[in-house]
Amino acid sequence: VCDYSNEYGNEEIVVGNVNKLFVVPTGFCGHPKKGHLIFDACFESGNLGRVDYISDFEYDLFIRPDTCNPRFRVWFDFTVDNVKEYQRVIFNIVNFSKTKSLYRDGMAPVVKSTSRPTWQRLPSKNVYYYRCPDHRKNYVMSFAFCFDRENEVYQFAYCYPYTYTQLQRYLDNMEKRNLDYVRREMLGVSMQHRRLDLLTITNPANLSPGAEQKVVFITARVHPGETPASYVCQGVIDFLISQHPVAKILRDHLVFKIVPMLNPDGVFLGNYRCSLMGFDLNRHWQDPSCWAHPTLFGVKQLIVQLYDNPKASVDFYIDIHAHSTMMNGFMYGNIFEDEERYQRQAVFPKLLCQNAEDFSFSNTCFNRDAVKAGTGRRFLGGLLDDTSYCYTLEVSFYSYIIAGTNNTLGVVLDFENSLDRKCIVPISNLLVTNKINHERPFFFVPEEYK
Numbered sequence: 001v002c003d004y005s006n007e008y009g010n011e012e013i014v015v016g017n018v019n020k021l022f023v024v025p026t027g028f029c030g031h032p033k034k035g036h037l038i039f040d041a042c043f044e045s046g047n048l049g050r051v052d053y054i055s056d057f058e059y060d061l062f063i064r065p066d067t068c069n070p071r072f073r074v075w076f077d078f079t080v081d082n083v084k085e086y087q088r089v090i091f092n093i094v095n096f097s098k099t100k101s102l103y104r105d106g107m108a109p110v111v112k113s114t115s116r117p118t119w120q121r122l123p124s125k126n127v128y129y130y131r132c133p134d135h136r137k138n139y140v141m142s143f144a145f146c147f148d149r150e151n152e153v154y155q156f157a158y159c160y161p162y163t164y165t166q167l168q169r170y171l172d173n174m175e176k177r178n179l180d181y182v183r184r185e186m187l188g189v190s191m192q193h194r195r196l197d198l199l200t201i202t203n204p205a206n207l208s209p210g211a212e213q214k215v216v217f218i219t220a221r222v223h224p225g226e227t228p229a230s231y232v233c234q235g236v237i238d239f240l241i242s243q244h245p246v247a248k249i250l251r252d253h254l255v256f257k258i259v260p261m262l263n264p265d266g267v268f269l270g271n272y273r274c275s276l277m278g279f280d281l282n283r284h285w286q287d288p289s290c291w292a293h294p295t296l297f298g299v300k301q302l303i304v305q306l307y308d309n310p311k312a313s314v315d316f317y318i319d320i321h322a323h324s325t326m327m328n329g330f331m332y333g334n335i336f337e338d339e340e341r342y343q344r345q346a347v348f349p350k351l352l353c354q355n356a357e358d359f360s361f362s363n364t365c366f367n368r369d370a371v372k373a374g375t376g377r378r379f380l381g382g383l384l385d386d387t388s389y390c391y392t393l394e395v396s397f398y399s400y401i402i403a404g405t406n407n408t409l410g411v412v413l414d415f416e417n418s419l420d421r422k423c424i425v426p427i428s429n430l431l432v433t434n435k436i437n438h439e440r441p442f443f444f445v446p447e448e449y450k
């Protein structure tokens with residue numbers, strides 16, 4: 001008998017999302033009462049595989065592993081319902097597949113509720129990340145929360161979600177503007193028949209027959225859980241289609257080809273890293289299959305077509321990702337034998353560093369390890385001419401540190417005031433922890449709440 005416990009993060013395999021699951025004390029009979037929480041993750045990008053009742057105040061939550069690939073358990077996104085007013089809870093996410101996390105450095109999950117539909121980060125003082133002896137020494141993230149309104153549905157997520165539908169809505173609205181310098185096409189469909197969108201942004205004169213095309217190719221969300229990549233990508237698109245004079249100059253001189261969501265099924269399913277069939281698509285650039293990796297296959301085919309077109313040159317390729325353990329934005333680039341090419345490649349990240357306070361050149365690195373050979377950046381670095389530039393742009397899931405300080409510029413909105421307003425004991429008093437040793441928070445409930 002194999003012991004899958006390490007591989008799967010727990011004794012039991014978690015398959016499928018919880019579906020309007022009432023969580024009641026063990027042995028409880030009869031109708032669930034107010035305060036017996038209902039957990040649900042059966043919605044787009046939802047992820048929660050299992051809930052264990054510890055007490056009315058504490059629940060162990062299990063991330064549902066990526067479809068067909070139990071090794072990845074990071075993204076979560078679920079709702080909680082049937083709460084009692086001022087009910088306070090601790091949720092423990094107990095089966096992360098990673099050990100390092102920005103939750104240790106101040107990152108916090110995001111929350112919204114029916115009457116407050118804008119996502120906000122929880123205060124980081126309510127978040128604990130530590131190695132837990134109760135869960136095979138897994139790293140556990142615990143957060144304390146107070147449900148302040150009785151008839152609300154609360155939703156919690158690993159980071160700000162950005163769904164497939166959200167992208168579709170954004171692109172639909174953009175299309176309605178009928179800008180003559182933007183073209184939206186369907187480059188293909190995913191295994192579950194979702195759109196693989198391609199945008200071409202350029203002055204239409206650059207697309208006339210015989211015109212030379214200097215192409216900048218941008219892709220994002222090959223890793224579905226890396227939602228910050230979509231916010232960056234949308235920001236790039238918003239700028240490029242704007243009336244900003246620089247945007248206009250860029251459109252006049254360059255052709256931008258943008259694939260904003262390379263892995264639409266993975267995004268829809270609430271995976272962190274993989275496609276529907278469990279592939280990390282960013283390891284399959286060398287030989288994507290049209291049936292197993294259809295979206296990657298389509299994008300690669302287009303890039304090869306552009307490469308073979310004597311009138312076109314792909315000068316820049318940027319694949320946008322999000323990083324779960326590092327602060328700031330930074331890049332990965334390739335190492336070349338040719339020293340001159342290597343130096344030339346460092347220019348762009350250096351320029352970014354000088355112009356963007358959240359981008360760090362010191363975190364930027366150039367590598368050629370075998371494990372990354374199937375990435376877009378590495379593959380295209382090998383394919384394209386040596387005058388081209390290929391990068392992975394990483395942006396932190398959390399925040400950035402301004403050079404020369406220890407200050408974190410996290411957009412930490414304070415949801416807590418509204419949550420704690422009428423609580424007699426502030427929720428942070430319920431948690432005592434030794435953050436240095438990352439021990440389990442000691443949880444107690446004062447008499448009046450029992």
Ligand SMILES: [Zn+2]
Pocket residue numbers: 223226321322
């Ligand atoms: Zn990634």
